[in-house]
Amino acid sequence: MEKAFAKNLINIEPYVAGEQPKSDSIIKLNANENPYPPSPAVYAAISSFDAEDLKKYPPMDAAPLRKAVAEFYGLDRSCVFAGNGSDDVLATAFRAFFNSDKPILYPDITYSFYPVWCELLKIPYKVIPVDEGFNVHIEDYFIENGGVVLPNPNAPTTIGLGLEAIEELIRHNRESVVIIDEAYADFNDVNCVPLIKKYDNLVITQTFSKSRSLAGMRVAAAIADPYLISYLDAVKDSYNSYPMDAVAISAGVAAIGDRDYFQETRAKIIATRDRVTAQLRELGFILPDSSANFLFATHPDHTAEEIFLFLREKGIFVRYFKKPRIDNYLRITVGTDEQMDRLIEALKELIG
Numbered sequence: 001m002e003k004a005f006a007k008n009l010i011n012i013e014p015y016v017a018g019e020q021p022k023s024d025s026i027i028k029l030n031a032n033e034n035p036y037p038p039s040p041a042v043y044a045a046i047s048s049f050d051a052e053d054l055k056k057y058p059p060m061d062a063a064p065l066r067k068a069v070a071e072f073y074g075l076d077r078s079c080v081f082a083g084n085g086s087d088d089v090l091a092t093a094f095r096a097f098f099n100s101d102k103p104i105l106y107p108d109i110t111y112s113f114y115p116v117w118c119e120l121l122k123i124p125y126k127v128i129p130v131d132e133g134f135n136v137h138i139e140d141y142f143i144e145n146g147g148v149v150l151p152n153p154n155a156p157t158t159i160g161l162g163l164e165a166i167e168e169l170i171r172h173n174r175e176s177v178v179i180i181d182e183a184y185a186d187f188n189d190v191n192c193v194p195l196i197k198k199y200d201n202l203v204i205t206q207t208f209s210k211s212r213s214l215a216g217m218r219v220a221a222a223i224a225d226p227y228l229i230s231y232l233d234a235v236k237d238s239y240n241s242y243p244m245d246a247v248a249i250s251a252g253v254a255a256i257g258d259r260d261y262f263q264e265t266r267a268k269i270i271a272t273r274d275r276v277t278a279q280l281r282e283l284g285f286i287l288p289d290s291s292a293n294f295l296f297a298t299h300p301d302h303t304a305e306e307i308f309l310f311l312r313e314k315g316i317f318v319r320y321f322k323k324p325r326i327d328n329y330l331r332i333t334v335g336t337d338e339q340m341d342r343l344i345e346a347l348k349e350l351i352g
């Protein structure tokens with residue numbers, strides 16, 4: 001029998017994250033995590049953290065982290081907001097900036113959390129199809145809207161747009177807020193931070209989960225004109241004044257402070273990515289050049305589902321989305337060289 005209060009419960013289809021298998025022997029290439037550990041500075045920050053400090057609330061507004069991100073980019077700290085992973089920051093931004101009766105715009109093939117937040121927050125939206133090659137065409141976004149959100153590079157397609165295209169997008173949408181989700185921008189040579197001083201309708205979200213190996217710590221930032229940052233703070237202070245805990249703030253400060261380690265890890269992933277792209281093409285895979293830390297590949301002779309299941313059987317987890325337009329593609333995170341060698345060996349076994 002249905003409970004009397006059932007009609008009051010939320011009816012929503014939540015986002016489904018990549019599987020988190022328990023076994024360490026699994027090669028985990030399904031959640032776009034960084035295969036390398038965090039910077040040694042993060043280990044030092046965590047081991048020297050005084051647990052007694054946990055009796056107090058964390059630093060107000062995660063101020064040390066905002067300051068560190070501002071310093072990294074040479075910005076004023078009033079341009080930075082910090083949150084508990086970019087999912088938290090993005091959800092806060094959707095709430096703060098997309099309060100219009102007009103639909104917000106984003107690509108049909110993109111981060112599948114966007115429609116979930118729209119449903120949750122009752123934000124109208126319109127999806128703009130990417131072309132056959134999964135390219136985003138900026139002109140398609142020159143229509144009336146209540147906001148725009150676009151990952152650059154896009155996920156799961158791996159395709160990045162240049163700064164000029166992004167600037168064009170922002171210039172044609174001066175009446176609404178444009179959020180550029182830069183979760184993977186560190187694996188590309190393009191980020192929009194230089195545009196912040198020019199455009200007061202631009203919001204950039206960045207995460208420490210990918211290029212800084214802190215997925216388990218939940219650390220992220222938004223960068224925007226201080227006027228928009230004040231709205232993010234107002235939303236944050238309307239549901240949770242302290243979304244970031246004290247340990248995460250210390251780890252984040254340490255991670256962003258170690259520029260050499262960041263550059264070294266990033267360069268390793270980019271080199272592995274480009275090598276594996278060529279190897280996959282040799283095996284007959286078709287895939288765009290990736291600007292991210294993952295690949296998006298299809299094969300003419302084997303279905304993506306077949307390859308996914310074959311790899312899974314071998315203990316190699318990649319991501320397969322049973323969704324229109326992309327149900328014959330696999331999203332493969334770039335792991336270490338050894339992990340990717342194992343992947344290529346397994347694929348050779350299947351494909352010959």
Ligand code: PMP
Pocket residue numbers: 084085086087088111151155181183206207208209215219220
């Ligand atoms: N944006 C995109 C495009 C992503 O793929 C992800 C990772 N799932 C996120 C944002 C959120 O990452 P996090 O919450 O770990 O910062």
